[in-house]
Amino acid sequence: MNILDLFKRRTSAPVARERLQLLLAYERQSRGQPDLVSILREEIMAVIAKHVQIDQDYLQVSMERGKTMSTLEIDIQIPNKSATPLALAG
């Protein structure tokens, strides 16, 4: 550790600026547009419902925004048919 670091306080303003720039770039883009995640959720649910009967709660859609790329996470849980009676019995 550099001896100077003891005297230098970590500055927080640059962190604030960076966080704001990232956030506002996203918020400005999505202003006035309907929420993307909820649209995706609805449409994915409709597609799945054509083939398997699942409850709303078994589908999780979330979006994590990164600097250059965002990650869309879709988690669908399909209960096993054989597991259901067991669960009921237990």
Added chain:
Amino acid sequence: MGKVVVVTSGKGGVGKTTSTAALGAAVAKTGKKVALVDFDVGLRNLDLIMGAERRVVFDLVNVIQGTAKLSQALIRDKRVETLFLLPASQTRDKDALTEEGVGEVIERLRSVFDYVFCDSPAGIERGAQLAMRFADEAVIVTNPEVSSVRDSDRIIGLLDARTMKAEQGEAIAKHVLVTRYDAARAARGEMLSINDVLEILSTPLLGIIPESQDVLRASNLGSPVTLADPANVAAKAYIDAARRLEGEDLPVVVPFERKGLLNRLLGRRAA
């Protein structure tokens, strides 16, 4: 025809009412006829900051509903004779203001006064949207702090979309007024700097109001700081901001406190 200026921010507690009073009084002192309109229905405070709380008889809602004449509701300031206040009502009815009614009142004020300052409530709901609806210009009060800057950005978006001017395809003139600025802390990198704020909001600067105890003192006394203590740094910054609002090309200087040697050295190191 007078100019209608909305003082807005999105976030609460950043100094909208204080700034409305200080800017309005500073403009009125130059001889212009100024009306200050409190749009914070249910939570009015401009009367208190102006020291006129005991003189309120009728209010904006009374005028809109036709139970009082505009001339009856306007309160003339006791210090500056060209300064008037139109108080908000303390009713809890959120729908007391109608767009049509507000539009009529603003038009009548515009025909009599040189400047109409609309003190917006916090938030982005109906009250805030009505306060900005008929404005020609907007003063966006911002603290150098993340949540305030974010909310200001949101308000700028609303100003560009929901005002009458914007809907008619004209641009509404927007100015950022940075309040509670601490130059020493910004120099040490502990607070967003003026450049950070302006760069993020990409909106021109109207002025920088330094953090000052005299602003609270003026509020305690019920007098805009520009009248209570015109020599104070914050008051001077407001007076300069008012001159810029009137179109004067005045360079903005960062109000800098006098500091000791030690503070200077520490400030330099981190900057």
